[in-house]
Amino acid sequence: MMKNGSSTSEKALNVFLWFIVISMLVSLILNYQNGFDGCDSQSSRGRLVFGSGNRGRPADRHAA
Amino acid sequence: MAGLLIVMLPKFLAIKLKVYLPPLLYGLFLMFIYGAIYLGTIYHFYSIPYWDKGLHLISGALLAGFALSAFGGLIPDEGIKHVPPFFISMYATAFAVFCGVLWEFYEFTCDSFGMNLQRYMRNGHLLLGRAALMDTMGDLFADFFGALIFAVIAYFKLRKDSRWIEKFFFHRNL
Numbered sequence: 001m002m003k004n005g006s007s008t009s010e011k012a013l014n015v016f017l018w019f020i021v022i023s024m025l026v027s028l029i030l031n032y033q034n035g036f037d038g039c040d041s042q043s044s045r046g047r048l049v050f051g052s053g054n055r056g057r058p059a060d061r062h063a064a
Numbered sequence: 065m066a067g068l069l070i071v072m073l074p075k076f077l078a079i080k081l082k083v084y085l086p087p088l089l090y091g092l093f094l095m096f097i098y099g100a101i102y103l104g105t106i107y108h109f110y111s112i113p114y115w116d117k118g119l120h121l122i123s124g125a126l127l128a129g130f131a132l133s134a135f136g137g138l139i140p141d142e143g144i145k146h147v148p149p150f151f152i153s154m155y156a157t158a159f160a161v162f163c164g165v166l167w168e169f170y171e172f173t174c175d176s177f178g179m180n181l182q183r184y185m186r187n188g189h190l191l192l193g194r195a196a197l198m199d200t201m202g203d204l205f206a207d208f209f210g211a212l213i214f215a216v217i218a219y220f221k222l223r224k225d226s227r228w229i230e231k232f233f234f235h236r237n238l
Contacts, residue, residue, distance in 0.1 A: 009087040013094065017075060020098050024068050027106050 067101035082237045086133065089232060092126040116199075117206040124160045124210020129232055131159035132218065136233035144229065149222035152229065153215035157208070164207030168200055 074093065078085040099119050103109040110116060135152065136144070171181035183199035184191055191198075221228040 009091075013087055013091055016091070016094050017071065020071050020094060020102060021068060024071070024102055024106075027102070028065065028068075031106075 067097065067105070070101070071097050084233075084235050084237050086129070086232045086234065089126065089129045089133065092122060092129060096122045096126055117202055120164070120203050120206035121210035121213075124164065124207040124212075125214040126210075127160035127163045127207075128156040128211040128214040128218070131156040132229050132232035133234055134159070136229065145226055149219050149226070152222060153219040156218060157211045157215045160211030160214075161204070161208050164204055167207075168203065171200070 071094065074085060074090060077083065096119060099109070099115075099122065104115065104119070132152070135155065139147070168182070174181050175184065182196075184196040190196070218228075
């Protein structure tokens with residue numbers, strides 16, 4: 001079996017993981033502060049139509 | 065919030081169950097989650113042309129890597145040495161494309177409930193012929209090419225050293 005963890009790549013991955021976690025937390029906090037102005041404003045304006053996909057794809061604006 | 069949980073889950077499980085997390089696999093997973101959830105969903109990067117295809121490329125490679133992990137889990141240690149690298153590469157590609165097809169099944173099923181995941185509709189109008197197929201086929205091509213790139217690299221690495229595959233095995237940390 002392989003040796004447990006080549007430290008450099010594991011360290012790099014841990015840095016990347018924390019980068020993602022912190023970025024997500026920051027955007028979560030910012031979204032709360034702005035009253036979800038970022039990602040949910042489209043749905044509040046009725047632009048995010050059901051049927052536009054649930055993977056975060058931008059809504060088909062003309063369909064709304 | 066779900067994205068945060070998804071991104072933390074493998075690391076949490078690896079620590080809790082004392083399992084070695086293959087770095088290359090985990091790196092691809094993090095890249096995929098970062099692109100799909102953080103950039104894609106939160107910052108609407110899906111509006112960038114071919115962003116989705118790029119993610120399918122990464123997921124193709126990720127799934128091909130996972131195929132090697134499954135291979136290690138299913139085939140006894142002494143048997144792995146006797147399997148030709150070409151077969152392993154072919155199996156990894158096939159596994160990734162199969163998972164891509166399952167994803168398209170999922171999208172098709174969701175579309176039966178009024179969604180437009182397979183982009184068969186534009187501006188409220190149904191697309192016809194090849195135009196309606198473009199998104200699905202593009203996704204499958206991207207899955208295939210991602211897996212193929214990974215499989216070609218895996219082939220040459222395995223030809224050089226048959227133990228290279230062990231880098232993808234999940235095993236207990238001693």
